[in-house]
Amino acid sequence: MKEIKTVLLDTDVIANWLLKETETATNKNIWKAPFEIIGRIETKEIKGCIALTTLLEIRFLLRRKKEYPAKEINQDINKLTDLFEIVIPDEIELLRANKLQEEYPLDPFDSILLSLTLSLPDSVLLSRDTKFLRIASGLTETATPEEYLDKR
DSSP states (O other), X not given: OOOOOEEEEOHHHHHHHHTTOBOTTTOOBTTHHHHHHHHHHHTTSSEEEXXXXXXXXXHHIIIIISOOOHXXXXXXXXXXXXXXXXXXXXXXXXXXXXXXXXXXXXXXXXXXXXXXXXXSTTEEXXXXXXXXXXXXXXXXXXXXXHHHHHHO
């Protein structure tokens, strides 16, 4: 029997899926791999987690940058909370995030997400942020959504 991995999705991956984003330069549908991963989470083939801070970022992105109506934002947040286990950083994880940010050029949300990933056994961090992935890959298993699907 295949072991079930826990995937933690960065905000950019969630946004790709929610907004059905395409890459401007190549016109590539970058929402397709997150869509497939989330489908596997729905069927329990994969355990999906997102950080509470990711929900905060998504809400901010939809409200301020995309100017979505509040009702639509709430529907999207509810969809996420139904699909994913929401992980809330505790005191130890926040202290580790602070140390990670001290040691590496990470933004606050990325340092918290990386700290949470390090706390979860058998987890994989999925992101499209190449700088973040480069740092995180020295500490935990990482991949872009496409790389993750290619490995499975």
